[in-house]
Amino acid sequence: MELTTHPTVWRTLASLAAVLTVGLLALMYFKWIFLALVLGVALILLAERAAEKYRDQATRYGLSPHTRWVYATAIVLFWGIASYAMLSTSVDDLGFAMQSIAGRDEPMVATYVERLRPYMPNLLAEERLTDEQILEVQRSGLRTVTRFLGDLPGFLANCFLIIPLMFYVYFGKGQELAEGIVEAVPSRFRGSFTRASRTVGSNLRSFFEAKFAESAVVGGICALGFYAAGTKGALALGLVAGLLNIVPYLGPIIGAIPPLWITLAVDEPHVVLYVLLTIVVAQMVDNFYLIPFMISDRIKVNPLLNIILILIGAKLYGAVGMLFAIPIYLVYKTVLRDSYRELVRLHDPSRA
């Protein structure tokens, strides 16, 4: 398709892009609030999907309204009890393992080096790795963990304040709010505005669903593998690995650190190989099946563009940028494409 040369179209599009970018920069400035907002949106979309599925099942099995209510309450209670039971045991195991590591006198990294030395004699030869270097590795690791743990309470507080409010607004006043916003749009743009909003919503929903599915599969494989390997807190560590897998490229590496760290500290070094094997299998399933056949189908972003966007996101905002590169691109793409079509229809109808 040949693009229009009408100056008003391009001026308006440039202004729109500038407004979007300013909004995005403001959100990125308050990145923990932004993260909480995005988490809220993801949870709302997933809750909506779960409710849809539940309604389908209830209709399929012919449940009466009263039975639907009782059954839904029973399912929520069942999941509450079962999740608590499974996770508490796993977190307890993890806690005991961490306590036993924390109770040791020698630096953790030094312990690892000593345990690994027989397996990698050349790499870990005395003269190649000094005590000072070992301590520096440990200090820098602890600094990263401390920084992350320092940010975590603020993020969680934002989540507790923002997400319930978002649920209330969306499920309680969503319709009213949407109608109010549409009414505020000039009548000649209403149709295209509604279409664009629906497309943005549907694209974001597909993205979050795909990421959730990917995380669930990777987390499930990791939990199964860690359990078989005998890693302490297998379920909790599998969940963490699955969750971190959301961040492209970097996530799987960070997710592999806790199980390796714990296994190496409290178990035989050869068990580390089982953990490594689990991570490799999970990543192979992710990269050779989930991403090409499941995720690409749902997100519809060219694989090369996908990599470029993630690299740009990483360069600009680190891990958060990597995580949001694709959804931000989807918002820009839909808004600019639909606006372009509408502007061409108004100003240059011969090309519409």
Add this chain to the structure above:
Amino acid sequence: MSESGARSAHTTRIAVQVVLFVAVYLLLVNARSEQINPILPGSRMAVEMVVPVIAGLLFGGWTGLAVGLLGALAAAAVATAWGLPEGELFLATLAGKQLLAALPIALSGLAAGWLRALLPSPLPAGSLLLGHLLKIPIALFAGQLTLGVVAGKLYWLGIAWETLIGVAVVTAATGIYRFGIERRPS
């Protein structure tokens, strides 16, 4: 594709599914971790029992039955091949327990496949309870359990707990499969 070709592809797919599930079953039987039942201290939860139920719910009762039967028999064979503990009765070893549990486990897989069309999720996963119940008379007969233990309230609470956790694992695993792995027609 011709009819015989389609049938052969279907058979191959079922065989691959059964082999994969049997592998997961073996992995769980031989896992280095042990899930202890908090209500029955000292008793290991039979985590592997979820595998045929998952297979039954996803691919039908016959697949569940095959996975249960082959999985338990393969686990017994592997345990025997690795060497049985000396001075212990065969039926008290892992191999003996797996051999005796083969039928109940397989039937729970079959029941799951049958119930999936009749009941909404997660109720069909309750077929795990059938496996537990069928294991009791066999375990009593083989001397792995005593009537005194079975008559106690704690034993049934332990079974209920194991079923609850099993149902949660089965529901989560089937949900993950359907949502994340199963390909939808585009």
